[in-house]
Amino acid sequence: MSIAHRPSDETLAAFAGGRLDEGLALAVAAHVELNSESRRLVHELEAVQGALLDRIEPVAMSTGALDRIEQHPASRHPTEPRVVEPGMPAVLLPYAFGPWRPIGIRIAMRRVEVPGSQARVFMLRAGPGIALPHHKHTGFEWTTILSGAYEHEYGRYAAGDFDEADAEHDHTPRVDPVEGCTCLVAMTGNVLFQGWLGRLLQPLVRL
Amino acid sequence: MVAAFALNVEDMREASAPAPGGRFFALFDANALIAAIARSGDRAAFVALFDHFAPRVKGLLMRGGTPAELAEEIAQETLLTVWRKAALFDPAKANASTWIATIARNRRIDIARREARSRLSQVYEILDEDGPEQPDETISGAERDARIRAAMTGLSADQYRVVELAFLEEFSHQDVAQRLAIPLGTVKSRLRLALSHLRGKLEDLR
Structure with missing residues (x-):
């Protein structure tokens, strides 16, 4: 099978620090949920922050410890069981979705509403064997494959993989001929399409 | 930097907290303090934990460019969350500093991105609750x-x-x-x- 594709260390560090744009962070989060190696690395990077916290120069607080806790009893927070749609990562649950909308033959998309994000976030579902249009980016296009697979100039991307494309990449993804592909995409900047399918994708990426 | 680290560890060792109410923590043991809060809402334990961690959370945020007033608010909210969620702390999963650093990250997102109605801290919480990271984790x-x-x-x-x-x-x-x-x-x-x-x-x- 394919080699697992994972985010760069810098991206995971920014993610672990809570420093990514929310839409981009969501694409990373879906991958982290599906990939145990990245999950371990995120936990390690969180531990790095714990170490930073221990080493930092303290800055005196002007408010005291007990100012606020009076109104807040120490309490257990039982977590409610979450209902996850099959094929949908749990990290998407806090967000609202649009309906699945066909944007071509055997291609459909569904917007994920991420208020405050500079990125457009959407799920994309493409039937077996479809070639997505050749395109370049002016910003980021970060993709987590939720099911199925696609392949392009930089390798084969299967369920759980992360495809971290930026302005340096241009590619022509081809969807797996048997399984098709569903993925979560976060996109910033513009996408420069070549070919007829690009026009179909225009409403999707607001060119 | 290494020297600063050594110093902070010493601080932690020396910060033995003779707590009002007759309890005495021989060493600064954050795990024990959090456990005491979880067990009985121990306010003395909370004061000791706050005095240690709130100024550090504030310092870390300010190092990242957060203005002092906002850093203070986030540090307050972070320790308030520690108070409320003490029962969820699992010392086998992470040490206290790491746990508190992730809470600070989440509260910073909530507060800094509050106008955008960010839900990102929920995303981190969902990931955090998710099962074991590696079955072969040793x-x-x-x-x-x-x-x-x-x-x-x-x-x-x-x-x-x-x-x-x-x-x-x-x-x-x-x-x-x-x-x-x-x-x-x-x-x-x-x-x-x-x-x-x-x-x-x-x-x-x-």
Whole structure:
């Protein structure tokens, strides 16, 4: 099978620090949920922050410890069981979705509403064997494959993989001929399409 | 940096907290303090924990460029969350500093992005609740945290600074480059080097 594709260390560090744009962070989060190696690395990077916290120069607080806790009893927070749609990562649950909308033959998309994000976030579902249009980016296009697979100039991307494309990449993804592909995409900047399918994708990426 | 670290560890050792109400914590043992809050809402334990961690959370945020007033508010909210969620702390999963650092991250997102109605902290919480990271995991989270501390003492001052900014600054290497007055390519290569150094150390330990 394919080699697992994972985010760069810098991206995971920014993610672990809570420093990514929310839409981009969501694409990373879906991958982290599906990939145990990245999950371990995120936990390690969180531990790095714990170490930073221990080493930092303290800055005196002007408010005291007990100012606020009076109104807040120490309490257990039982977590409610979450209902996850099959094929949908749990990290998407806090967000609202649009309906699945066909944007071509055997291609459909569904917007994920991420208020405050500079990125457009959407799920994309493409039937077996479809070639997505050749395109370049002016910003980021970060993709987590939720099911199925696609392949392009930089390798084969299967369920759980992360495809971290930026302005340096241009590619022509081809969807797996048997399984098709569903993925979560976060996109910033513009996408420069070549070919007829690009026009179909225009409403999707607001060119 | 290494010296500063040693100093802070000493601080922690010396910060034995003779708590009002007759209790006495011989060492600063954050795990025990959190356990005391979870068990009985122990206010003395909370004061000791607050006095140690709130100024550090504030300091860390300010290092990342958060204004003092906002950093103070986030530090308050962070410790308030520690108070409310003490029962959820699992010392086998992570040490207290790591747990509190992730709470600070989430509260910072909630507060800094409150106008955008950000839900990102919920995303982190969902990931955090998700099952075991590796079925073959042989070391505990607490052990891993201790090893990471050891690995970080091997970073040069430059590397430490770049790693710090990678976590603390909004995601823009350009900003880091300007702040440190070094070329962007250098920031990226230093960051990669520092992270791969850490990663190498951690892999040795696996």
